[in-house]
Amino acid sequence: MLHGTEILTTAQMRAIESAAMASGQVTGAELMERAGRAVAGQIRLRWARPGLVAVLCGPGNNGGDGYVVARLLHQAGWQVRVLGMENRPGPDAARMKAEWQALGPVLPLTQDALRAGPDADVYVDAVFGTGLTRPPEGEIAAILDYLGGSGGDWAFFRERLVAVDCPSGLCLDSGAFPGRPREPGDFDLRARLTVAFDSPKPGHLLERGPECCGELVIADIGLAAWRIRQPNEGATPSSITRFPAVEALWPGFAVPDSRRYPMAARRQASWLRKQEAGSGHKFSHGHALIVAGGPARGGAARLSARAALRIGAGLVTLAPPAEALPEHAGPPDALMRRGVDDPAALRDMLADPRVNALCIGPGCGVERAAALLPAILGAGRATVLDADALTALSRDPGLMALLHENCVLTPHAGEFGRVFPDLAERLEHPRPPAAGGRDQASDPARMARRLAELAAYREALAKMRGPLYSRLDAARDAAARCGAVVLLKGPDTVIAAPDGRARIHSAFDVPWLATAGAGDVLAGIIAGLLARGLPALDAASLGTLVHARAARHVGPGLIADDLPEALPAVLRRPGG
Numbered sequence: 001m002l003h004g005t006e007i008l009t010t011a012q013m014r015a016i017e018s019a020a021m022a023s024g025q026v027t028g029a030e031l032m033e034r035a036g037r038a039v040a041g042q043i044r045l046r047w048a049r050p051g052l053v054a055v056l057c058g059p060g061n062n063g064g065d066g067y068v069v070a071r072l073l074h075q076a077g078w079q080v081r082v083l084g085m086e087n088r089p090g091p092d093a094a095r096m097k098a099e100w101q102a103l104g105p106v107l108p109l110t111q112d113a114l115r116a117g118p119d120a121d122v123y124v125d126a127v128f129g130t131g132l133t134r135p136p137e138g139e140i141a142a143i144l145d146y147l148g149g150s151g152g153d154w155a156f157f158r159e160r161l162v163a164v165d166c167p168s169g170l171c172l173d174s175g176a177f178p179g180r181p182r183e184p185g186d187f188d189l190r191a192r193l194t195v196a197f198d199s200p201k202p203g204h205l206l207e208r209g210p211e212c213c214g215e216l217v218i219a220d221i222g223l224a225a226w227r228i229r230q231p232n233e234g235a236t237p238s239s240i241t242r243f244p245a246v247e248a249l250w251p252g253f254a255v256p257d258s259r260r261y262p263m264a265a266r267r268q269a270s271w272l273r274k275q276e277a278g279s280g281h282k283f284s285h286g287h288a289l290i291v292a293g294g295p296a297r298g299g300a301a302r303l304s305a306r307a308a309l310r311i312g313a314g315l316v317t318l319a320p321p322a323e324a325l326p327e328h329a330g331p332p333d334a335l336m337r338r339g340v341d342d343p344a345a346l347r348d349m350l351a352d353p354r355v356n357a358l359c360i361g362p363g364c365g366v367e368r369a370a371a372l373l374p375a376i377l378g379a380g381r382a383t384v385l386d387a388d389a390l391t392a393l394s395r396d397p398g399l400m401a402l403l404h405e406n407c408v409l410t411p412h413a414g415e416f417g418r419v420f421p422d423l424a425e426r427l428e429h430p431r432p433p434a435a436g437g438r439d440q441a442s443d444p445a446r447m448a449r450r451l452a453e454l455a456a457y458r459e460a461l462a463k464m465r466g467p468l469y470s471r472l473d474a475a476r477d478a479a480a481r482c483g484a485v486v487l488l489k490g491p492d493t494v495i496a497a498p499d500g501r502a503r504i505h506s507a508f509d510v511p512w513l514a515t516a517g518a519g520d521v522l523a524g525i526i527a528g529l530l531a532r533g534l535p536a537l538d539a540a541s542l543g544t545l546v547h548a549r550a551a552r553h554v555g556p557g558l559i560a561d562d563l564p565e566a567l568p569a570v571l572r573r574p575g576g
């Protein structure tokens, strides 16, 4: 469960590659050979018998990798068609292209050339990788659209497409396709398999990345020596290669063993189960206070409280206004209740230093949250702010100023937009023309209309340059601004601390987690972990992992009430 791996932004990857080459211990051509060998190897693992492969090579080093794949598959008995671009590649890619040309021709990289050939068993997409600087245009855009299904048969290519580093056109920093709507599009290039090098990039895990990359394999190409973790080195230019501050939690893809965290996994598993020596009495596991709302609104906070109990907080107290107390008389009996009507009553409770973690927001009501937040934040205790507490925060800059590093904000996209409207705005793109379902993709008239709309859309966005602003950027900027941990929820949850450390958690495999109340449970789990003494970033990260694992354990049909009840099973097998 607790495997993690480091993620590198494309800038970090380039810096590490340059550092490796500058050392004189490895050349660019050697790295390219290793990259191409890794891709060819993965293809041969999956297609046991040599067949026909079409290799599409772009103008840069991604294309260079493609020429290596072409040569190695040819040597392995495959029939190889290579389509390449006119542009002059760099020296390493030029060399790989020349080596291929000693074996076979390079056809033009056009839709016509591709369609003129027989159907291939495998299509290798080596057009663009980390060097994408702008939306693909013209003939390249057309061929990528064709591979994405504009010819009507997207499933055909989806089965056969192997992407080198990423499906071409995907921005590996954001997981979005520059020049396209951020929502899923009809002709987004979707690969069966993506082989990436050294480390996953944010774009493999965010937004469109997980779906469009298909199965993701991270290949070790021998750059470990230039990727040493030295977190204390500060933000000097060279430290960009040395401090991969972003990690993937539960990556769900093949990572070389050397890139995992087995020790941390073992330690956290026994810690979660309270199996460590001297784990003490109930107060040593903390006391979480869950603020609840007025009459008829208490369900959300009860979900949080149940979750805090199940994740192992020593004591959990639910604090609704006194008039709502009777509603909370039912189970669980393990839960304590205490009426809290106003800030003075809350301060009274917080006079007990053993109350070491709070959760406010689920079912709380915005006014009540606004009234209680100054007392809560002023106490300086570890605090989860969710739902109504986030809305209250968005309305009062004075409250924002009270946030501190032991706070965890857990907004979904809508709440994030309320609290950080300018950052959310940067993530937004102009809306695409109305999109239909893929099932209509074989209607030729509709297809022509969609292509025309897409061309107009591209034209409108043609001025856009450079890497896209990502959910990772947004969460980091938000955390830095408010001085607290920000957990931006979604199937690609991003968790960021004010110092820039960040974690990405992919939960694209549990869409049934998007159900009413799931967020309340997450808030409670994190509050419980805070009560047990985890620092804010770790509590948010581990909480997110455990939450998704509980959803996996229950499966489709899940309702939020099931999540706390699934926690014992998850804790029994935290490594499973």
Ligand SMILES: NC(=O)C1=CN([C@@H]2O[C@H](COP(=O)(O)OP(=O)(O)OC[C@H]3O[C@@H](n4cnc5c(N)ncnc54)[C@H](O)[C@@H]3O)[C@@H](O)[C@H]2O)[C@@H](O)CC1
Binding pocket: 013, 014, 017, 031, 032, 035, 058, 059, 060, 061, 062, 063, 064, 065, 127, 128, 129, 130, 131, 132, 133, 134, 135, 136, 137, 140, 164, 165, 197, 221
């Ligand atoms: N980072 C590493 O350590 C390694 C990287 N390698 C490969 O190198 C790739 C990166 O190579 P590059 O930096 O050359 O970048 P790419 O090969 O991804 O693309 C850059 C080229 O495409 C052009 N370009 C970018 N966007 C375009 C657009 N929309 N339309 C037309 N042309 C466009 C650029 O001007 C440049 O010529 C990686 O993705 C990977 O496949 C491997 O060869 C080995 C090691």
Ligand SMILES: Nc1ncnc2c1ncn2[C@@H]1O[C@H](COP(=O)(O)OP(=O)(O)O)[C@@H](O)[C@H]1O
Binding pocket: 412, 489, 490, 491, 493, 507, 508, 509, 510, 511, 512, 513, 514, 515, 516, 517, 518, 519, 520, 521, 522, 547
């Ligand atoms: N498509 C999805 N796949 C997996 N998890 C998702 C998806 N959409 C949302 N989630 C997760 O489900 C939970 C929903 O929380 P939230 O939006 O706050 O719902 P609520 O307010 O109803 O509790 C979050 O943990 C979020 O990360």
Ligand SMILES: [K+]
Binding pocket: 062, 125, 126, 127, 128, 129, 163, 164, 165, 166, 167, 168
């Ligand atoms: K590619």
